[in-house]
Amino acid sequence: MSLLFDIALVAGLIALALHVVVTRDGRGAILAFIAFGLLLGIGWARLASVDVALTEAAIGGGLTGMLLLRAHAHLAREIPPEAMSRAVPRSWLAPAIACGLVTLALGAVVLAFPQPAPSLAHQAVASLETTGLGNPVTAVLLAYRAIDTLLEKIVLILALVGVWSLSRDAAWGGASQLRPAVIPEPLVFLARVLPPFGVLIAVYQVWVGADLPGGTFQAGTILAAMALLVMLAGLRPAPQTQSKALRVMLAGGPALFVLVGFLGVAVAQGFLSYPEAIAKPLIVGIEAALTLSIAGTLALLVAGPPDRAPAP
Amino acid sequence: MGLSDVFTLVCVVAGAILFLAGTLGLLRFPDTLSRLHALSKADNLGLGLIVLGLLPLQASLMGGVKLVCIWLLAQLSAATATQLIAGIAARRKPQA
Numbered sequence: 001m002s003l004l005f006d007i008a009l010v011a012g013l014i015a016l017a018l019h020v021v022v023t024r025d026g027r028g029a030i031l032a033f034i035a036f037g038l039l040l041g042i043g044w045a046r047l048a049s050v051d052v053a054l055t056e057a058a059i060g061g062g063l064t065g066m067l068l069l070r071a072h073a074h075l076a077r078e079i080p081p082e083a084m085s086r087a088v089p090r091s092w093l094a095p096a097i098a099c100g101l102v103t104l105a106l107g108a109v110v111l112a113f114p115q116p117a118p119s120l121a122h123q124a125v126a127s128l129e130t131t132g133l134g135n136p137v138t139a140v141l142l143a144y145r146a147i148d149t150l151l152e153k154i155v156l157i158l159a160l161v162g163v164w165s166l167s168r169d170a171a172w173g174g175a176s177q178l179r180p181a182v183i184p185e186p187l188v189f190l191a192r193v194l195p196p197f198g199v200l201i202a203v204y205q206v207w208v209g210a211d212l213p214g215g216t217f218q219a220g221t222i223l224a225a226m227a228l229l230v231m232l233a234g235l236r237p238a239p240q241t242q243s244k245a246l247r248v249m250l251a252g253g254p255a256l257f258v259l260v261g262f263l264g265v266a267v268a269q270g271f272l273s274y275p276e277a278i279a280k281p282l283i284v285g286i287e288a289a290l291t292l293s294i295a296g297t298l299a300l301l302v303a304g305p306p307d308r309a310p311a312p
Numbered sequence: 313m314g315l316s317d318v319f320t321l322v323c324v325v326a327g328a329i330l331f332l333a334g335t336l337g338l339l340r341f342p343d344t345l346s347r348l349h350a351l352s353k354a355d356n357l358g359l360g361l362i363v364l365g366l367l368p369l370q371a372s373l374m375g376g377v378k379l380v381c382i383w384l385l386a387q388l389s390a391a392t393a394t395q396l397i398a399g400i401a402a403r404r405k406p407q408a
Binding site: 184185186187189190193194197 | 385388389391392395396399
């Protein structure tokens with residue numbers, strides 16, 4: 001029975017992926033991509049990777065979909081519709097062959113895996129108690145491979161700097177205009193009712209991430225969604241990007257991470273190593289700061305480059 | 313098979329049938345508003361029945377509370393999304 005479900009799931013994924021590639025309708029492709037992300041999340045859950053499933057549904061489905069939809073709306077405003085729909089004559093043979101080769105090579109690699117597949121899972125679980133954590137995924141992200149996580153967060157900030165640098169000189173340091181001209185009544189209602197629950201769920205995600213699936217990225221995405229909802233419903237304006245408090249919040253997570261990392265040189269075995277006795281409080285503290293940074297970064301990435309002159 | 317298993321089976325099957333009916337409606341109904349109507353039935357009642365059916369299987373009270381919360385949140389988002397889409401549909405094509 002579960003095999004039947006898995007086959008249906010995989011068939012749905014392949015069909016959606018093909019639809020995203022083949023369809024001419026840009027918005028339809030983006031919507032199919034969002035559905036693809038949600039379905040892929042179910043796939044990860046079927047593989048018992050709940051952490052990945054949550055992140056895929058939040059980032060792959062929700063946030064990337066929203067970024068793409070906004071980009072598409074911008075393009076539609078600036079490019080006349082006939083130019084967008086005009087079919088560009090292009091050769092499809094070479095890309096098709098290249099994609100086919102990549103697929104074949106990937107298939108061959110997957111089939112050539114030794115049995116049992118090489119895994120570090122046992123070591124990861126065996127040293128879990130030195131970190132004080134219960135979730136091996138969080139231990140990998142924040143302790144064993146902390147440098148990867150740190151660089152990833154810094155890349156996010158760089159991406160935001162890239163988006164901001166697209167703003168006009170006059171709008172530098174200002175806010176983005178997110179509020180639509182007409183705000184539907186139900187959206188305002190949702191923006192009033194949902195955020196308290198969203199914040200509660202995000203806090204729970206960070207806290208539970210130490211021992212169970214959950215963590216900074218999932219929680220940050222939920223917070224970002226709540227912030228965007230409030231701004232889209234016009235309840236609060238988008239923040240001034242020149243605001244000191246905002247910039248401290250954005251840089252705070254990675255900065256704390258780096259600071260704790262260098263403290264490790266002084267009091268533990270080296271860069272990004274934690275003294276064993278206070279490993280868990282340190283990790284939870286870093287996660288909390290990172291969550292705020294991620295939430296701010298993701299929300300402002302969706303909000304786009306500032307387009308209003310800064311308030312004096 | 314205990315009484316609670318029969319309850320679970322009946323509720324989940326009823327929920328699944330509602331989802332099927334909602335999907336059929338989404339595909340076959342002629343206009344946006346009727347399609348939304350079919351979809352929201354599946355979302356609210358279908359999901360509600362499935363949650364109700366899964367409640368006896370929960371080991372702890374917290375598990376059950378979380379399931380009910382998921383249903384309530386899904387209700388809220390589905391109702392809002394339905395209203396938003398219906399609003400756009402009504403504005404685009406004013407009813408004669």
